[in-house]
Amino acid sequence: MNLNIHELNEKFKELITKPFKSTEDLKFQEEIRIALEKSLSEEEVELVNDLNSIGIKINSVWDLVKTNERYPDAIPILLDHLQKDYHERNIEGIIRALAVKEAKGKATPYLITMYHQIPKDNDSLRWAIGNTVDMTITQDDVKSILPIVQDKTNGTSRQMFVFALGKIKSAEVEDVLINLLNDDEVVAHALIALGKIKSQKAKDKITILTDHPKPLVRKEAQKALKKIIK
Template structure:
């Protein structure tokens, strides 16, 4: 059996080791609320990381040791060997916070091209259509990893207003391809999109 060398990747932030808030000079009720919120946040992190146990185990099996998938998001280190594991776990039923961490960890060029289709499926299936959240994070990942082989998919998703402002980064991707007539036509249509995040990106791309 081959021994795999392991390396620990530490993110720049760790909610579990963050010190409690300085409540000096605060009214007693405010100080108590701040401390309580800090403790509750730590408990949420503990619960979220417990759910991540299968992913963290699989990452360690390929030589990547982390306490949290967000450690990969908050690092400048490369983690190419982790990408296939992340893609596999992307399509498992994690909670939204952990799913977003996986998505953001895949928002790297090293995830091309294998992550493209899984990310497209995740975007179609996600139900939060807000400008910030899981679906918007998936759009941001597609902006980084998608190539022209899925341009027609991105155009169709960008033109579908049911996806709301979460489409904004898909439009940014189309803006990079605006010399292609297909992208150009889609951007011209999106100029009048009812969501300012989407229409604004289209207008900026076309210089309007």
């Protein structure tokens, strides 16, 4: 099968979304899946070898995502490989493997750079970056995160960046989060963040949101309000 990793990926997506599949279609789909997994594994060999060389014995970067073991020595290697031209699936594995406290204060600038390089229609990968930033954020990262959360063209990929801001106490962050209560795509995450920082300034606006038509927003508004009053 003379297809490269990107061609295999596109063919696999085409096959799994096909509404009606014959026996031959299903057989071909499985062949493509196996070939794609093999290509993905071959692509990350250098990364796996680099990690193995420092005593981190894994077969895939996804083994780090699943482990409960700490791996502080892996962070520089992961950051180095994050900048390589890997397939999206392997890049996602590296991004998720960086969602550990040992990457705090180290990973966010790399992740923000990557976020801006990824097409805006790739919402899931950009969301994964925000999810990792929630673990790695520091006060020094705020200046680069605020423009992301305030740009509505970034869509729902902003959600975990907004959530992460709940770890930062500053008047500027508080004001941005309050403004985001008007944004349906991130309002629930803004409520959680405001609850974490116990924003007295947001109290009246949050009280109004306890009557919001969306159950999730009502629920998060009520929870945030309890934290603020407490």
